[in-house]
Amino acid sequence: MPPTLLDLSSELTTRILCALDAESIARCELTCHSVRSLIRSTPSIQHHIACDAAGASDDFTVSTIQRSILERTSALVACESAFAQLKPMWSALLPLPSTCVGPASASASVCASALASVELSGGIYVQTDADHKRIHWVTLPDLPDIKPIWTTLNPVQAEETSVVLNITTAVEENDLIFVVKYSWIGEDESAGVVSLWPFCLSTSLVHPQARGGPIEVLSPVYGKPFVCVEVVGDVVACTVIPDEPSNRTPPRGSDHAFIVNWKTGEITKDIVAPPKSFHGLAFLTPEVLMLSNMVDASLELWDISPTGIVRSSPVLTLHLPFLSKGVKIFKMATRSRPNPRAYDGPANTNPFRIASPSSSCDALVFFQLTFAETLRTAQKFRARNQPITVLDFNFRPAHLARRDAAERGLGVGRKLKSGVEWVSQWEDMEEVKSTSPRELQELQMKRFHFTSWKDVVEPEDSLCAADEVNASFDSTTETGMALPCSYRQLCGFGRQDYAAVIMDDSRIIAQRKGALEVLYFG
Template sequence: MAEPDTLAVEEPFRLLDVPPELLIHILSFLPTESLSACRNSSRFLNECINDSVELQYLIARTAAGVTDHPSAPHPITDRLTMLHARENAFKQATPSWVRSIAVPFPTSGLYEVSAGFFFLGEEDRQALRYVELPSEPAPPGAPPLEWGRIPISDPQAKIIDFGLAIAEHDLVVVATFTPTGRITQGIPEGLITLEPFTMSSSHQPHPRARAIQVRTSTWGHPSVIVEIVGDYMVFVESYRYRILEEEPRPADHVYVYDWRTGRIVKTIEAESGTYFAAVFLSPEVLLLPNTITATMELWDLQSEQTTPALTLHLPRLVPGQTLTVITARGEPNPSVYTPRTLPRAPFASAVEDSIIIFHINFLAAQFLLFIHRRALLALLAQHAAGESCDYANWGPDMCRWLDAAGMNMAWITTTAGQRCVLLLARQTSPFFVLDFNPHNVRIDRQHCIPPEADQFADHGIWAEAVGSRLACHLTRSPNQFELYRGVSLDDERVIAFRRNPLRHISVVDVFYYGIA
């Protein structure tokens, strides 16, 4: 009888035997903390990670708090180079180049920065103007950049605000007030309408959206806000200024529409002078700062609940102190759908990491407040629906407060991602860049604003300690700039503007932070 065959002993499988291309692909699924551990555990893995452009780009993206745009036409080596150049330029608050854009039309108080475009309103409020912000310096002899125009058709109507969802829906919604001809005690009656247009070159009525007649106002045109995310369009209507002191003002309303059908999904009503801002924290969660109650209301738009899902109290006020207005903004907005056009940049600030800015106004004082979007959403997840939370139990560790005395507060479009740009309200001022990215705070603590236990104790405004422990990196530009009357910020640029003697914006200077 033949003896049985001897069983072969197989070598154990080792991760390091995997082909390099497959190993890099496997490592790309790890969080950056695990990649760092791999680098420290093996010389081979350290070299593999250091030599991989894909993994270096992943690490750089995570550190910068940006998301990748796979459809953008940039090779990965260029993406990494562009990201490093942008981060270094902002870290030093030193632009790579500056380009001026003339404003050849009288302007109104309408403005916005979104999706690489800068918008202004015409003085007669019959049209919006926009310019595509440059991503390269002007070549010698280049013609001036041209302003596009989105007009409304009714010569009697006036634009009172507008909302944008350019990348997601190619959508511009213009809120208009059209007088009916009736005047009661000196107050004009008018129809409030939301008109949808395409952002693409023809600027025709949007084929998938419906124009909405909100209602007829007997109190003149209101102060309004328009925000669009996914299928929702939020319209905030407030009459902040009392025309006849003896008459009560109408209530504030927040209407949540399905912008495609015009159907009202949710209506929120409050005392006059309550709401002056709306911010989408996520596609389903809306933040409404409440000026009357000094709170932040988080509303679940998918719930039938008629009260906020969570109410966050601001610090208690000293008796006799009254808030006048709270406004807020977060950029970028969240999105639901894939962008309809190819993005110009290969990456963009991550929505979930972005900062929310609040302008908090009293009769004789102004303050800035910064909170991470993800921190607010985490609070919502930690509380049962309908709960409220005192400031001492949520705010000090999550907030950064700044006294805005002496700052230029003309516009609120001063944040992008985790950065904010500030300008002093004087003839000559540098740009100040605040960075709330925890990675940048950690690697350069000597330029961070220290935490404050109660920085406004002597202001006589708050009746409790206003803790301010959210870490923040501060950089100031090496140059002083003259005669700027306001600034805005997007992912790549500081946009500063000058006014002429008639107080119209006459010149926009674009400071680019990236590859020269």
């Protein structure tokens, strides 16, 4: 008779069970009393279940605080419970610097003339000021009695005719803050140059590894553009979308997506698209970049590996479901957290390394889509547009994989509809959208599962038909709150005096009347 699981040593059985997900372990508990007793009495299995249910990872090898596995499990469960009940362990009010007034945005696309840019990475909160000349950052406290001190970075000097368009950070990897600047050509503010500036966050100086210094990516640009920027390892990806008047025919410039090695200053790829195409980007792996194409209503996956085959087209294009007749996408922003890491292990010893960095294995890519009927006037569109819809799907670094339909993590927000509904048309989603003013303030999330994703080698495999893209409706917002969501009601931050809400895996932060309201969950 072949040996069974119970015939193995307890150590080997534990290793086998820890290779399963939480749902599979729960099924194993139902087999017999011996297995159930082993699962419930083994700290490593319980810790694995807690991490899997939370979509978290625990890299205790880089932790600055040595805690037992029972203490780590207890802390994780307490944090998840606090998030689920929206009951923070403590809260604090941090005054903003006096120059940080006016609206702020945590979205991927930031218009320099209207919104400040906000970042949250590695426990560091970063924000531009009202006139887009300075950047302020602070290390958020982990204890209620700590009074943090703001630090100011001045990327734009007094004599410069420049503004900061957007920022991004790579705190854990490179102690890096990346600044995108728009500099006028002469005295003409309608024409300028877009450049990338890598700074060291801890010193506020130009990053010492940036041998090429500032990187000019596009000139001339007419009008302050929309810019999205992300950095992973040595690579920074930046999309530039010219801000053209809606009545100009034809528009002046095309959209560009630049892939740059920020350490050498070399632009390795320049992807050009029709105007108003690129409204977001996300790294799926350090070698795969996803661009959201608003014109084609598709997601483009580009191979950006330095040793890969040079392609003039994406290796994979995923078309979103068809819109109803007369409906158009007006904005398609994208955000991903946590970003994948190009370096394994603590390769850098920067002062901002967090104790237990999140894993990109279960990272979420969020979309913010704004769409409305094209026949409406601009004024009616602003007043009566469809609520912003936040979509997310899951990927794994080694391969693009469908996420299991079972819920992982916790829910925040009012439940709109029970169960999971599979749809393939946008109009099917309209049935679950509310129209009352109160409910329009709710943050709504849809989770997309791309069932036909696979490693693509040949260009002829690069197109997925629309009917191959399935979507599941998620009735509540999900954890993994490493993504910022602006101008939405969430966790009580629904009043108009809240300028922005941004989250990570232990905090929810709202900007309100010149201060940051920090809710700490553990």
